[in-house]
Amino acid sequence: MTPRAQTPNAARELEHPAAREIRLEEVLHALADPVRLRIVRALAASGEEMACSLFDLPVSKSTTTHHFRVLRESGLISQNYRGTAKMNALRRDELERLFPGLLDSVLAAAARQEERRGG
Amino acid sequence: MTPRAQTPNAARELEHPAAREIRLEEVLHALADPVRLRIVRALAASGEEMACSLFDLPVSKSTTTHHFRVLRESGLISQNYRGTAKMNALRRDELERLFPGLLDSVLAAAARQEERRGG
DNA sequence: ATCGTAGTTTGACATCCGCCGTACTACGAT
DNA sequence: ATCGTAGTACGGCGGATGTCAAACTACGAT
Numbered sequence: 001m002t003p004r005a006q007t008p009n010a011a012r013e014l015e016h017p018a019a020r021e022i023r024l025e026e027v028l029h030a031l032a033d034p035v036r037l038r039i040v041r042a043l044a045a046s047g048e049e050m051a052c053s054l055f056d057l058p059v060s061k062s063t064t065t066h067h068f069r070v071l072r073e074s075g076l077i078s079q080n081y082r083g084t085a086k087m088n089a090l091r092r093d094e095l096e097r098l099f100p101g102l103l104d105s106v107l108a109a110a111a112r113q114e115e116r117r118g119g
Numbered sequence: 120m121t122p123r124a125q126t127p128n129a130a131r132e133l134e135h136p137a138a139r140e141i142r143l144e145e146v147l148h149a150l151a152d153p154v155r156l157r158i159v160r161a162l163a164a165s166g167e168e169m170a171c172s173l174f175d176l177p178v179s180k181s182t183t184t185h186h187f188r189v190l191r192e193s194g195l196i197s198q199n200y201r202g203t204a205k206m207n208a209l210r211r212d213e214l215e216r217l218f219p220g221l222l223d224s225v226l227a228a229a230a231r232q233e234e235r236r237g238g
Numbered sequence: 239a240t241c242g243t244a245g246t247t248t249g250a251c252a253t254c255c256g257c258c259g260t261a262c263t264a265c266g267a268t
Numbered sequence: 269a270t271c272g273t274a275g276t277a278c279g280g281c282g283g284a285t286g287t288c289a290a291a292c293t294a295c296g297a298t
Contacts, residue, residue, distance in 0.1 A: 032145075033255090052274075062278095064275085083265060084266065099227070102227075179288055
């Protein structure tokens, strides 16, 4: 129904590490930052792609860009452009195959810690 | 010989964070360094206390001291002096109560990554 | 007492990190 | 064509991090 081709501008393709290139240390480092952990938790909670602008983060636009790049380069998320928005998604299945249980236990730990602190 | 000022001993007890003070971000950060991850894996593999000198690490003595301190302050390990040796132990049970499954999944992930790389 | 082993402390150094503002690009809508 | 929104790139800043060597402390053994 849409007459226009779905293919986005090739110049706006983003580099992602292949599953086999994902390194545990980088994943852990990416998750060790509060802002990035928050992003990952929001993505996990939504279960869907989310545009960068949907996140309510306590940092500037340029810092936000930085954190999303770290997450992408670590292999935790995938990013692709949709119009003017940049969509972000957790690479859950790949991560699960690579490091079974890791992401879930981190997410559970984060939830638990928030519980303990918040009340 | 010139009498030197006597430094108070104080080398007996080391400060450890209480279980409730352990922060997920710090634990992840501690695990994100290759040298420290190696230490944690060795401790997990041995299942017992280990003196610092038993680890075969690719860094100097002072850097070793630094890494063990980061691990202790993050809550991952406990340390206590036994004679001239400093004994290190994983705080497995406490970590497990705090963040169930987290340590195990990180250890499994590390083992898996080594398999994949080392063959 | 002296020595060797184990670990610490200090100070330095280069790098990385998180953060910002400003100027910029890309796209859709008007 | 122009404008607004979404995000990027650049350059800089202060603080954290990993690293080392050298000098030091602590303890057990000789």
